[in-house]
Amino acid sequence: MADLKIQGLAKSYKDVRVLESIDLDIASGEFFTLLGPSGCGKTTLLRTIAGFQSQDKGEIIVKGERIGTKPAHKRDIGMVFQDYAIFPHLTVAENVAFGLKARSLPKAEIEQRVIESLKMVRLDGYQNRLPAEMSGGQQQRVGLARAMAIRPTLLLMDEPLSNLDAKLRIELREDIRDIQRRLGITTIYVTHDQEEALAVSDRICVMNKGHVEQIGTPFEIYRKPVRRFAAAFVGTMNFLPARLDGGNLVVGGQSVAYPHVEGSGEIEVAIRPENVLLAGGAGEGAAITLKGEVRKVTFLGREAHYTLKTEAGEIVAQVADPAHDFVTMEGRMVDIRLPLSKVALFRPNGDVVKAGSAR
Amino acid sequence: MTTRFRFDLWTFVLIAAWIVLLILLVWPLSSILRASLLDNDTGAVSLVHYIQIFTTKVYQRAIGNTFIAGIGGMTGALILGVTLAFVTTRFHIYGRAIIQTLAVIALVAPPFIGAYAWIVLFGASGVVRKGLATISVSIPPLYGVAGVILVFSFKFFPHVFLITSGALGAINRSVEEAAESLGVSPMKRLFTVTLPLILPAIAASALLTFVLSIADFGTPRIIGRDFNVLATEAFNLFGGEVGGNPGMASALSIVLIVLSMMIVFGQRWVLRKNVYYSNLMKKPERKRVIGLKAVGLHVLAYAIVLFGALPAIIVVLFSFRRTSGPVFQPGFSLQSYEKVIATVSAPIWNTLMFSSAAVVAIVISGTLIGYLISRRPNIATGTLDALLMVPYIVPGIVMGIAFITRFNDPPIALTGTGLIIILAVYVRRLPYSARSVAASLKQVGPSLEDAAVSLGYSPGKAFMKVTVPLIVPGILAGGLMSFVTAMNELSSSLVLYVGSTITMPVRIYLSVMDGEYGTASALSTILLTMTAVAVYAAFHLSGRKESALL
Numbered sequence A: 001m002a003d004l005k006i007q008g009l010a011k012s013y014k015d016v017r018v019l020e021s022i023d024l025d026i027a028s029g030e031f032f033t034l035l036g037p038s039g040c041g042k043t044t045l046l047r048t049i050a051g052f053q054s055q056d057k058g059e060i061i062v063k064g065e066r067i068g069t070k071p072a073h074k075r076d077i078g079m080v081f082q083d084y085a086i087f088p089h090l091t092v093a094e095n096v097a098f099g100l101k102a103r104s105l106p107k108a109e110i111e112q113r114v115i116e117s118l119k120m121v122r123l124d125g126y127q128n129r130l131p132a133e134m135s136g137g138q139q140q141r142v143g144l145a146r147a148m149a150i151r152p153t154l155l156l157m158d159e160p161l162s163n164l165d166a167k168l169r170i171e172l173r174e175d176i177r178d179i180q181r182r183l184g185i186t187t188i189y190v191t192h193d194q195e196e197a198l199a200v201s202d203r204i205c206v207m208n209k210g211h212v213e214q215i216g217t218p219f220e221i222y223r224k225p226v227r228r229f230a231a232a233f234v235g236t237m238n239f240l241p242a243r244l245d246g247g248n249l250v251v252g253g254q255s256v257a258y259p260h261v262e263g264s265g266e267i268e269v270a271i272r273p274e275n276v277l278l279a280g281g282a283g284e285g286a287a288i289t290l291k292g293e294v295r296k297v298t299f300l301g302r303e304a305h306y307t308l309k310t311e312a313g314e315i316v317a318q319v320a321d322p323a324h325d326f327v328t329m330e331g332r333m334v335d336i337r338l339p340l341s342k343v344a345l346f347r348p349n350g351d352v353v354k355a356g357s358a359r
Numbered sequence B: 001m002t003t004r005f006r007f008d009l010w011t012f013v014l015i016a017a018w019i020v021l022l023i024l025l026v027w028p029l030s031s032i033l034r035a036s037l038l039d040n041d042t043g044a045v046s047l048v049h050y051i052q053i054f055t056t057k058v059y060q061r062a063i064g065n066t067f068i069a070g071i072g073g074m075t076g077a078l079i080l081g082v083t084l085a086f087v088t089t090r091f092h093i094y095g096r097a098i099i100q101t102l103a104v105i106a107l108v109a110p111p112f113i114g115a116y117a118w119i120v121l122f123g124a125s126g127v128v129r130k131g132l133a134t135i136s137v138s139i140p141p142l143y144g145v146a147g148v149i150l151v152f153s154f155k156f157f158p159h160v161f162l163i164t165s166g167a168l169g170a171i172n173r174s175v176e177e178a179a180e181s182l183g184v185s186p187m188k189r190l191f192t193v194t195l196p197l198i199l200p201a202i203a204a205s206a207l208l209t210f211v212l213s214i215a216d217f218g219t220p221r222i223i224g225r226d227f228n229v230l231a232t233e234a235f236n237l238f239g240g241e242v243g244g245n246p247g248m249a250s251a252l253s254i255v256l257i258v259l260s261m262m263i264v265f266g267q268r269w270v271l272r273k274n275v276y277y278s279n280l281m282k283k284p285e286r287k288r289v290i291g292l293k294a295v296g297l298h299v300l301a302y303a304i305v306l307f308g309a310l311p312a313i314i315v316v317l318f319s320f321r322r323t324s325g326p327v328f329q330p331g332f333s334l335q336s337y338e339k340v341i342a343t344v345s346a347p348i349w350n351t352l353m354f355s356s357a358a359v360v361a362i363v364i365s366g367t368l369i370g371y372l373i374s375r376r377p378n379i380a381t382g383t384l385d386a387l388l389m390v391p392y393i394v395p396g397i398v399m400g401i402a403f404i405t406r407f408n409d410p411p412i413a414l415t416g417t418g419l420i421i422i423l424a425v426y427v428r429r430l431p432y433s434a435r436s437v438a439a440s441l442k443q444v445g446p447s448l449e450d451a452a453v454s455l456g457y458s459p460g461k462a463f464m465k466v467t468v469p470l471i472v473p474g475i476l477a478g479g480l481m482s483f484v485t486a487m488n489e490l491s492s493s494l495v496l497y498v499g500s501t502i503t504m505p506v507r508i509y510l511s512v513m514d515g516e517y518g519t520a521s522a523l524s525t526i527l528l529t530m531t532a533v534a535v536y537a538a539f540h541l542s543g544r545k546e547s548a549l550l
């Protein structure tokens, strides 16, 4: 199908830099997700790729062709809009058929595709409704169906599921993923929902303030963040202030040998709640050991989180499959182990400390 | 921002619009500017007329009075128009179609005879005034500044009503509901949410009513008595009643135009931050009210439109009165109509043909230009927008004289043709349509068009398929206003007509001047009926009962 390269893309509104200098290399058929806080420039990036506004600098290359100056309607890039942009004067079926008519497909095929697309978004039977007679989530799904129906070379989705209930969201994201894979449409997907990003993406791009923090597979983003921002933004992460001291890592009052990195200085230790081991957890290999008081217990269903107060700072630990007596833990002191093999270190400038087995 | 230049449909529209305005507006008006700068006697270039304007008492007073008339007429029309628009779009009012029809009738009350009807009712020996005197209520006669402002308010409020009710009907209900849920009282919500949202429409109609008020010369002339304004001074000087002084008249016209430009920039300043988009999903609902409140709202709405339509109603009544020569007699008859039909039918066809031709051109180019102005803001479209304000303000008689001066000889010799009348009306009423479209575009989010483009439609097609259907109420409202004003165009036609191209309003004017009020009333009634039929047909054909008007 089509691969997309973006080189040095920059965009300002008046004198406000919204996109700094974006470089992306998206493979054909890839499901590529943009993840980042509100206002970081995700929508701006999508709108620039789609051609609704032109970039100040940089190149957009699809299938080897520079499309930076090509008019939007000739780019064959489908888009699902954050504000839906459903045509209020057209029925649901007419909305979905809108792009198909532009491609002058035979009537029968248009009908066929409209039905198929509406079925996919669970809206069959709504063909003749007007958008004003539908809920926000339903309108959003019409927008999704409308963009998917044209089978574009490149599909841009700006938070297409933000307005749906949790269950429907999971169902639809699986469906989007299936169809996308079946048709091989290269897709850029924008979401706020990290779980969604991790679940569906081939690769994720974490953005912040108009620049790329990290690009990687969901596994890499979650397990091997190379920037503090990515580590903090995706999933829950504990950060503890620490110091490197000539081969030793000092956390609170504790010091462990840490021969992998040279040098000294302030540093932050990062570890995910599920990697924090509590009393009794059999620990292999070197670890930072701390003592902490259980301050708060949060029940999350599949697991529970303990918020622990230690001399080095607050740590959230995850306990899988909590037993019914987990609540009685509140107020107790427990032993905590932070296995060095699961710990990542970040420098004050936000870069990860790269070293042998430290991650 | 982009510095790249793309040649597309809109670039073409921009260039075409500029060419049209240069030929039909700038070039003719340059003759007025030239005349204003020439000494009448020596023919040398001089500022003598301008110096005279700012040093002569009567002209200074005219400038002050022009402002008073403009601001007074605008304020009155805004109060009446916005109130009526709000009441009819937000509450369930019985006979909404009647109200709207009456408003349109008030809009089309033919010139001159409208002012004449006001005097019949409220003049020194006016029917209403005398009637009230018998029950010992005394009201002052309608003359002077108060009368002018009152007449302007009731003459121009339908413009405000049409423009703002379109905007009010297009506010996303959720926005108002959000304000409500935030604990804002309905009254406060009106002022903090609803009115700011329709500010573009209000500002547009404020501008329109202001310039209509300061360019109108018939009303101050008949009702104003010694309340002189720039337009009446210019008219007198052009008309040659007191000797004629084209240089002075031209200079006064230029001062009027400059004043209007100041107002335009004022409006720009008010709207500088206004970019509201809401893709209409939930239309506002009309609340049902009962009891005293319902009665009050009905009385309010009907009082406004009935009072506004009063001159037209009087004219219709008078057209059926018996006459003997120019004098009305007791009793009714069809005399006036018989006379009209026996003597004049060419004006009817001319009026229909000229205004239809002008309106078709106005609606098409007005829609394109309105889009350009609101969606492609840059220097070229900004100056175009400012230039479009000029026809608003130039008194028709000035425009007519400018046309005669420039289009009398080759390369463009049009004098005596119907085309010159059509073109004058076209350029004078183009801004109505363009402004109205620009205002309604403010309420259609641009992402809708982006969506169509991303689905493979070229910008031109996306505009036709998505934007146009959504702004049909705006197009229709603008087209309607252009049409009724084109049908009733008097001042420029008065200068441009020849025997074979005489139109209804000119015929009516001549009849009034000859003192044939019966004939004038009958002709006015026919014109009124034609306009009403045209308006009805427009809405019937467009098939949009729930649009801006119905």
Ligand SMILES: Nc1ncnc2c1ncn2[C@@H]1O[C@H](COP(=O)(O)OP(=O)(O)OP(=O)(O)O)[C@@H](O)[C@H]1O
Binding pocket: A013, A014, A016, A018, A037, A038, A039, A040, A041, A042, A043, A044, A045, A082
């Ligand atoms: N038309 C505009 N003019 C000026 N600034 C703008 C404009 N559109 C967006 N911005 C600014 O650009 C930045 C990026 O906006 P953008 O819409 O791309 O964010 P986003 O990442 O999509 O956010 P969200 O997740 O909330 O949708 C924001 O700071 C925003 O305020």
Ligand SMILES: [Mg+2]
Binding pocket: A042, A043, A044, A082, A158
């Ligand atoms: Mg966004």
